[in-house]
Amino acid sequence: MPIAATPLDRLPSWEVVCAHGTVLSGRTLAQLAQEPGRTQGLTFEALGLLLDLTKERVTPETLTLLVGLAREAGLEERIAAMFAGEHINVTEDRAAFHAALRAPLGTRMATGGRDVVPDVHAELGRMAVFAHEVRTGAWAGVTARPLRNVVNIGIGGSHLGPEMAATALGAYAQHGITSRFVSNVDPADLRAALRGLDPAETLVIVVSKTFSTLETMANARAARDWLTAALGDEAVARHMVAVSTHEERVHAFGIDPERMFGFWDWVGGRYSMDSAVGLALMVAIGPEAFGELLAGFHEVDEHLRTTPLEHNLPVLLGLIGVWNRSVLGHPTLAVLPYSAELARFPAYLQQLEMESNGKRVLLDGTPVRWPTAPVLWGEPGTNGQHSFHQLLHQGTDIVPAEFVGFTQPIEDPRGHHDLLLANMLAQAQALAFGREAQTLRAAGVPEPQIPHRVCEGDRPSLTLLVDGPLTPRALGRLVALYEHRVLTEGVLWGIDSFDQWGVELGKELAGELADDLTAHAAPQLEHDEATNALVRRIRAARGRAV
Numbered sequence: 272m273p274i275a276a277t278p279l280d281r282l283p284s285w286e287v288v289c290a291h292g293t294v295l296s297g298r299t300l301a302q303l304a305q306e307p308g309r310t311q312g313l314t315f316e317a318l319g320l321l322l323d324l325t326k327e328r329v330t331p332e333t334l335t336l337l338v339g340l341a342r343e344a345g346l347e348e349r350i351a352a353m354f355a356g357e358h359i360n361v362t363e364d365r366a367a368f369h370a371a372l373r374a375p376l377g378t379r380m381a382t383g384g385r386d387v388v389p390d391v392h393a394e395l396g397r398m399a400v401f402a403h404e405v406r407t408g409a410w411a412g413v414t415a416r417p418l419r420n421v422v423n424i425g426i427g428g429s430h431l432g433p434e435m436a437a438t439a440l441g442a443y444a445q446h447g448i449t450s451r452f453v454s455n456v457d458p459a460d461l462r463a464a465l466r467g468l469d470p471a472e473t474l475v476i477v478v479s480k481t482f483s484t485l486e487t488m489a490n491a492r493a494a495r496d497w498l499t500a501a502l503g504d505e506a507v508a509r510h511m512v513a514v515s516t517h518e519e520r521v522h523a524f525g526i527d528p529e530r531m532f533g534f535w536d537w538v539g540g541r542y543s544m545d546s547a548v549g550l551a552l553m554v555a556i557g558p559e560a561f562g563e564l565l566a567g568f569h570e571v572d573e574h575l576r577t578t579p580l581e582h583n584l585p586v587l588l589g590l591i592g593v594w595n596r597s598v599l600g601h602p603t604l605a606v607l608p609y610s611a612e613l614a615r616f617p618a619y620l621q622q623l624e625m626e627s628n629g630k631r632v633l634l635d636g637t638p639v640r641w642p643t644a645p646v647l648w649g650e651p652g653t654n655g656q657h658s659f660h661q662l663l664h665q666g667t668d669i670v671p672a673e674f675v676g677f678t679q680p681i682e683d684p685r686g687h688h689d690l691l692l693a694n695m696l697a698q699a700q701a702l703a704f705g706r707e708a709q710t711l712r713a714a715g716v717p718e719p720q721i722p723h724r725v726c727e728g729d730r731p732s733l734t735l736l737v738d739g740p741l742t743p744r745a746l747g748r749l750v751a752l753y754e755h756r757v758l759t760e761g762v763l764w765g766i767d768s769f770d771q772w773g774v775e776l777g778k779e780l781a782g783e784l785a786d787d788l789t790a791h792a793a794p795q796l797e798h799d800e801a802t803n804a805l806v807r808r809i810r811a812a813r814g815r816a817v
Contacts, residue, residue: 276344276633276765277765278765279640279641279763283343284339288340289598291333292598295328295333298328299729300328300704301704304325306330309331313325313331315587317574318571318584320584320735320737320748321736321737321738322584323734326702326703327595327671327731329594333594337593338580341580341759341763344763346586346759350758353366353367353370356381360770362767363770365769367537367539368538369537369538369543369754370569371388372542372546372568373545373565373569373751374391374572376389382537387537391546394534398532401550402553402554405421406448406554412473413471413503413506414471416471416472417472418472418510419447419473420448420449420468420472420474421451421473421476422468422494423451423478424461424476424491424494425452425453425479426487427541427626428540428541428542428544429479429514429548430478432544432549432750433452435615435616435619436564437556438612438614438615439610440555440556440560440741440743441612442741445556448555451465452464453494454487454490455486456485456486461493461494465497471501473498473510474510475494475512476512477494477512477513477514477524477526478514478515478548478550479491480516480517481515481520482517495507504525507525508527511525511526513526513531514532515533516533541626544750545747549561552564563742563743563747564747565747566744566747567746567749568751569751570747571748571755585753585754586755588756589760589763592604592756596642596643597764600642601645601731602645603645603648603670604645604671606648606649607649607655607672607675607695607698608651608676609653609691610651610676611651612741613741614650616649616675617647619750621647624645624753625644625646625647626771626774627757628644628761628768629644630764633765634766634767643766645671653691653694660698665726669730671730671732671733672698672699672730672733673732673733674735676737678739679740680740696734698732701726702728702731702732703728703729703731703732705727705728705729705730706725706726706728708725711725735749784806787806788813792816793815
């Protein structure tokens with residue numbers, strides 16, 4: 272069926288939600304915290320994930336109103352359409368079928384009349400065989416030495432997801448295998464990734480759907496030169512593999528198509544880490560652990576599909592996102608994982624949220640009339656407490672925060688994990704309730720210092736607490752939770768969360784400017800005056816004709 276959306280401000284519930292937001296804006300979090308039953312009414316749990324909304328500027332009534340709004344916006348129908356393989360990626364006329372990437376074998380998930388689950392598992396099987404061969408040394412380099420170093424070359428979704436997951440699951444990586452990730456076309460990035468590696472023991476995985484991405488292919492050619500300079504042209508066949516959908520370009524590059532691992536046009540880049548795009552991750556942690564990751568994804572998929580909106584964790588997370596951004600007007604969001612392993616998680620979520628929902632037009636192409644995606648950022652705790660948390664507590668802007676923590680550490684010989692979690696809980700408490708001048712006076716703080724030490728509080732946050740340590744299954748659940756949060760927000764905002772046309776203009780201009788910068792003769796420049804001046808300055812600095 273065609274995907275359509277009634278604009279948010281034409282839904283009967285929208286005016287009621289906004290009026291409710293105005294009422295709550297006049298109440299502090301400290302006041303709200305005194306309401307009986309608040310913890311029970313604003314804490315939700317499923318699949319070892321606990322979502323605590325008690326420190327958000329909401330009440331149980333707020334959630335009831337937001338769920339009603341979601342129903343009016345057609346969220347349940349859109350979820351069903353996604354799992355049915357309908358083309359909910361409207362502008363590209365494609366399915367957004369990433370849930371099929373983690374569906375168990377035997378599940379039927381069809382798009383365009385084709386059940387894709389057998390295709391997915393066939394490719395997972397090829398990946399598993401290759402990963403096993405690399406891990407055991409059965410797939411060796413041209414010198415017959417095992418490949419102990421894996422360098423993944425990609426950008427955007429072909430980089431952020433696998434890098435984030437490999438960092439998060441480092442404790443599960445096979446001893447002796449080093450994983451490094453390259454995305455920036457700055458030569459320093461590839462140089463740093465290759466530093467200290469022996470070409471004879473290095474596998475390079477080139478990840479590009481079209482095998483034409485400017486930055487990725489520039490780095491891939493440089494890596495090929497590095498390998499062949501040390502090992503000869505025959506090194507490409509043993510030391511380079513591709514993840515792509517374009518066999519002809521892979522073959523022209525010199526990689527055997529038998530060593531090309533594929534995916535499908537219904538896999539968006541930022542939703543692709545659980546496809547062949549995750550090959551480097553599978554080599555690192557092994558097929559079994561990769562399967563656990565997929566199982567975690569699938570559990571949340573099923574939770575989304577089958578759980579009423581009132582208790583649906585990704586839906587509730589998305590509703591809070593819409594509430595904070597479009598009702599309360601907060602333009603930014605800080606994601607603060609209290610886990611060193613999740614160091615790259617905020618960067619991964621930046622793409623997931625901002626590329627998906629950073630849109631200015633509705634599905635029908637008319638302008639959006641309300642704020643969409645927030646600027647998402649963050650760093651792991653407790654590092655941020657000694658830097659940007661100052662602004663969170665006392666700055667002039669209110670920045671909603673999302674704390675992510677785990678009840679158990681992976682290992683903790685010195686008992687640091689309790690201190691880590693104490694800091695997480697303290698930050699949420701301090702943001703919500705602050706510290707008043709009278710408390711400081713009672714503690715004997717000098718009067719001139721008091722205005723500087725007061726923390727007003729009343730700054731919203733939520734806490735997502737994961738049972739147990741950060742395992743592959745837990746990571747899969749966590750990522751799927753945020754994937755479907757983005758879907759929820761996009762449906763309410765009435766936008767296409769699955770295209771990314773905003774990245775195209777910069778790519779096109781970069782190609783033109785690259786030609787201008789590298790041309791042998793002085794080019795006829797046709798950019799704006801300032802850009803032309805910069806091109807000439809750079810060409811002159813590189814000894815080229817201007």
